[in-house]
Amino acid sequence: xxxxxxxxxxxxxxxxxxxxxxxxxxxxxxxxxxxxxxxxxxxxxxxxxxxxxxxxxxxxxxxxxxxxxxxxxxxxxxxxxxxxxxxxxxxxxxxxxxxxxxxxxxxxxxxxxxxxxxxxxxxxxxxxxxxxxxxxxxxxxxxxxxxxxxxxxxxxxxxxxxxxxxxxxxxxxxxxxxxxxxxxxxxxxxxxxxxxxxxxxxxxxxxx
Amino acid sequence: xxxxxxxxxxxxxxxxxxxxxxxxxxxxxxxxxxxxxxxxxxxxxxxxxxxxxxxxxxxxxxxxxxxxxxxxxxxxxxxxxxxxxxxxxxxxxxxxxxxxxxxxxxxxxxxxxxxxxxxxxxxxxxxxxxxxxxxxxxxxxxxxxxxxxxxxxxxxxxxxxxxxxxxxxxxxxxxxxxxxxxxxxxxxxxxxxxxxxxxxxxxxxxxxxxxxxxxxxxxxxxxxxxxxxxxxxxxxxxxxxxxxxxxxx
Numbered sequence: 218x219x220x221x222x223x224x225x226x227x228x229x230x231x232x233x234x235x236x237x238x239x240x241x242x243x244x245x246x247x248x249x250x251x252x253x254x255x256x257x258x259x260x261x262x263x264x265x266x267x268x269x270x271x272x273x274x275x276x277x278x279x280x281x282x283x284x285x286x287x288x289x290x291x292x293x294x295x296x297x298x299x300x301x302x303x304x305x306x307x308x309x310x311x312x313x314x315x316x317x318x319x320x321x322x323x324x325x326x327x328x329x330x331x332x333x334x335x336x337x338x339x340x341x342x343x344x345x346x347x348x349x350x351x352x353x354x355x356x357x358x359x360x361x362x363x364x365x366x367x368x369x370x371x372x373x374x375x376x377x378x379x380x381x382x383x384x385x386x387x388x389x390x391x392x393x394x395x396x397x398x399x400x401x402x403x404x405x406x407x408x409x410x411x412x413x414x415x416x417x418x419x420x421x422x423x424x425x
Numbered sequence: 426x427x428x429x430x431x432x433x434x435x436x437x438x439x440x441x442x443x444x445x446x447x448x449x450x451x452x453x454x455x456x457x458x459x460x461x462x463x464x465x466x467x468x469x470x471x472x473x474x475x476x477x478x479x480x481x482x483x484x485x486x487x488x489x490x491x492x493x494x495x496x497x498x499x500x501x502x503x504x505x506x507x508x509x510x511x512x513x514x515x516x517x518x519x520x521x522x523x524x525x526x527x528x529x530x531x532x533x534x535x536x537x538x539x540x541x542x543x544x545x546x547x548x549x550x551x552x553x554x555x556x557x558x559x560x561x562x563x564x565x566x567x568x569x570x571x572x573x574x575x576x577x578x579x580x581x582x583x584x585x586x587x588x589x590x591x592x593x594x595x596x597x598x599x600x601x602x603x604x605x606x607x608x609x610x611x612x613x614x615x616x617x618x619x620x621x622x623x624x625x626x627x628x629x630x631x632x633x634x635x636x637x638x639x640x641x642x643x644x645x646x647x648x649x650x651x652x653x654x655x656x657x658x659x660x661x662x663x664x665x666x667x668x669x670x671x672x673x674x
Contacts, residue, residue, distance in 0.1 A: 225662070229634035300637050304590035307505030309644045318590055318639035385638050391661020394654055 258352035324374040333370035372417035380410035432518035460507035483498040494582030543599035576609040585642035597631030601642035604656035
């Protein structure tokens with residue numbers, strides 16, 4: 218990697234932190250907020266209006282969402298390029314964390330494409346092309362089966378990448394040192410993955 | 426059926442810039458043979474299964490009791506020490522390959538210099554000599570001794586680097602062994618005096634940050650060193666060090 222040696226440690230820690238805050242926190246907010254779709258069109262539209270009426274919206278959107286996502290995604294590509302993602306198991310058998318290493322990189326790359334697509338259709342259209350994004354628009358947009366399939370893949374990737382990112386964060390920053398703590402964190406991250414995936418897919422199918 | 430031969434497949438390469446080839450050998454069976462003694466038998470009579478005369482295969486070995494780390498190689502797809510790999514426990518034909526993460530010297534011999542360079546950069550020792558008598562070191566409590574002993578078993582054999590996806594022939598990652606040694610020397614009461622230097626080195630190029638959390642190292646380690654605990658422990662130490670440097674205290 219071309220970054221000067223002295224920056225690598227801090228960039229890598231910043232990359233790890235950005236995945237939790239603000240990106241992970243935003244993901245939770247994004248799920249929770251969009252879950253108003255389960256309460257019907259009026260509730261969802263009120264939530265959208267609340268978001269659009271937020272003070273300092275462009276600053277929040279660029280500073281806390283778009284900017285960190287771009288940094289996390291692009292630096293993540295450099296990290297992926299620095300290792301051998303398709304590293305064989307080498308007689309150690311199929312072990313979860315070796316597979317997770319590969320999954321974290323594959324889901325990351327899929328997410329770069331998926332999030333670009335998602336933001337193009339639900340935000341760029343509104344900001345630059347005057348498209349009114351509300352419940353009716355989302356329901357129409359998400360109606361085709363292929364669109365649902367794309368979103369299911371996107372949701373699963375986002376949930377896994379975030380959940381395993383929690384494990385990675387705890388490991389990298391030294392929160393979980395003992396093998397027991399790391400094992401517990403592994404299970405906890407899988408529970409987070411399952412729970413968030415269920416919520417995400419439930420929201421997706423709430424747009425009718 | 427009792428076998429009366431030992432079948433070996435060795436990946437041969439005459440030098441770093443020549444193509445590799447596989448050669449098969451068949452030697453008389455002897456009980457309790459390990460890979461090293463099998464290789465010695467091949468060397469005595471360097472003829473392939475096809476009856477063709479070849480050069481005697483070359484390998485590294487030293488202690489023959491799995492404490493020096495010199496004879497690490499890939500045996501039936503698994504990286505381990507040849508001295509402690511007993512023929513009777515292996516499926517035949519036994520495939521022998523050199524490790525892939527280090528520059529190849531010849532046949533099964535690789536140059537593990539990157540590991541020793543990493544130890545030097547990490548200041549992985551305790552300076553005890555001065556221009557005057559420094560006196561006896563502080564007493565170490567038995568619990569810490571036990572913890573340190575588990576880390577001190579590292580023999581720089583290279584297994585943890587061989588299975589690490591972040592260690593490639595071109596990457597600069599120092600690997601789990603050197604990270605664990607920083608933990609060992611930083612926990613020692615005398616070694617602690619140079620803890621800062623080691624942490625600075627550990628946060629340098631190819632340092633701790635390059636770990637990708639694949640956790641293969643701990644499963645490949647023949648000495649059962651808690652390498653992933655060491656990596657997380659150093660994650661904690663560097664976190665504390667950086668916070669201290671930023672905010673004081």
